[in-house]
Amino acid sequence: MKARSAIVYSVLRLLAFLVPLGIMMLFPIMREYYWLSAIFAALIGLSLSLLFLRAPLDEVTSDLAARRQRRTTEQQDADAEDAAAGTLGDDAPLR
Structure with a gap:
């Protein structure tokens, strides 16, 4: 996953919350009712x-999906290798 895209999205989401909160806190009535x-x-x-x-x-979501797909493919490859190594029998050399 590209960390830059996740960080940019997170910062923009925080700004989308903090800017309106800061503007509302300028009003005296909203300072009293901060919640x-x-x-x-x-x-x-x-x-x-x-x-x-x-x-x-x-x-961000496409990066996460690509990362998950890579991890699934790698796990399937590892499972296939384990299955192939298991079918070789006792004659297979030890690693």
């Missing part, structure tokens, strides 16, 4: 990420 500001910021951040962060999310 309400956090809830609104989370909803705004979720909405912004669904609207604008589709491309970075697709890149």
Whole structure:
């Protein structure tokens, strides 16, 4: 997996939460009800990420899928090698 794409997506998601929270905390009433500001910021951040962060999310998920596919293929190869080594019998040389 490309670490850069995951880091970029994570930073953008954090900014989508922290920027609205910071703006709301500028208002005196929202400073008093900080928990309400956090809830609104989370909803705004979720909405912004669904609207604008589709491309970075697709890149991260495709990287994860490719990594999982490689791991599955490697495991299948290892299982096939183990099965082939098991069918050789007692005459097979030890490693």
